[in-house]
Amino acid sequence: MKIMSVDDEPDMELLIRQKFRKKIKSGEYEFVFAENGLEALTKLIEHPDIGIILTDINMPEMDGLTLLTKINELKNPTLKTVIVSAYGDMENIRTAMNRGAFDFATKPIDFEDLEITIKKTIEQVGILQKAEKDSKQLSAIRHDLKIAKEIQQSILPKKFPPFPNRKDFEIYASMNSAKSVGGDFYDFFLINDEMLGFVIADVSDKGIPAAIYMAVSRTIIRAAALTGLSPDKCMEYSNDLLSKENISDMFVTVFYGILNTKTGEIIYSNAGHNPPCILKKDGTVVETELTHDIVLGIMEDAKFKTKNISLKPGDTIYLYTDGVTEAMNKKNELYSEKRLEKELIQYKDSSPQEIINGIISSVEEFTKGAEQSDDITMLTLKYNGN
């Protein structure tokens, strides 16, 4: 602990060095000396790690009470002042205490008593320093979380329209995390000129662990998909990799589809994800059939299946995570598939972006005043034909 003694009596330094020589030698205490308030302030700048100031009151240049006022202005909670003054000076000592001095000792100094005072002050400063360190750490973690969120958002495709020269389909997607980082993701990519891959997924957790898992799964799935694997093979490959690495029983539900942009045919696998809906041009909404495949990441060597569904020009496939249908209002009611379907019907002539914005406002309206508990992610793909 670094301690500064401020006193205009020239033998004070000698006295302290002698009385505390053991503690100084062992490194427990380190002393800095100043002869008045002004010098003390200069020393405080040179030694920002000073934790305790022992100060006299009556000194030339700047007295102890003024020094105390200046120290208060520094607003450093881990810097404590102990007043050391003559017993007869009680009035000034009281003033000092009222101005925020931590404690006082009287002159002539009883060094045993001063040592107890110093010890007590060190304990207090220690607690405060720890609290300050913790709070700094906390804000560092917050900062990391913010960066994690930025990284996570930056790996999701966010430029819309993503393929401005393609008129045969339109695509839009969005993700809103409940916590600062989430476990949902979406993705889409052209495998070749007439095969558009699209993915929506939900990791079984939130926060940093889910974000890491999300980044890994998204990378694996995309890499496998871009080699041109069919959805079932892509799921099998990704599942094996994720299952091998899985340590905390996390898993991810994934819907992966490939749209043939020439024919409107979609081939897909659904690994435990909410079945996407098809919003038809005529205003009907149908759920895509399940392929009854297991979520990725928990069972190595699992086999996956594919199914087909056909889009006519003007039809839209709407993919979402359960953050939409399980959004809860203040009355603990869920948004539900029923409400979603009803809402979707209104958007039969809308663009993918209008659909997503519409559902977002509808969910917001529904949950007004309640806290968002899950990530809300959607992807819409409209087939226009050639």
Next chain:
Amino acid sequence: MEIIEKKADSFVILNLKGRLDTTNYGELEKKIFELLEKKENNIIIDCEKLDYISSSGLRILLMGLKKFKANKGKFVLCDLQENIKEIFEISGFSSIFDIYESQDEALKA
């Protein structure tokens, strides 16, 4: 969520009541670890009063299944409400869990 624990034969039955989701899955996790420590071997999760399960909840059940199976024990579910059944169907979890219609059936198994 509420967890009510009772013993029947060689089984510990956990009755889950309410919602099992991100806000409370830790309670069930803690309970499962407790039972593992007590060297309990056979667990029935009775879902009759379970209204909702999120993916975090599924994850904890999966963890329980793995841990008890590793000890050659049983970790089975019974009496799932329709919406919970549907979640198990969609997620493919119905193929890895032993699920029974009622507690009696689960006890006989």
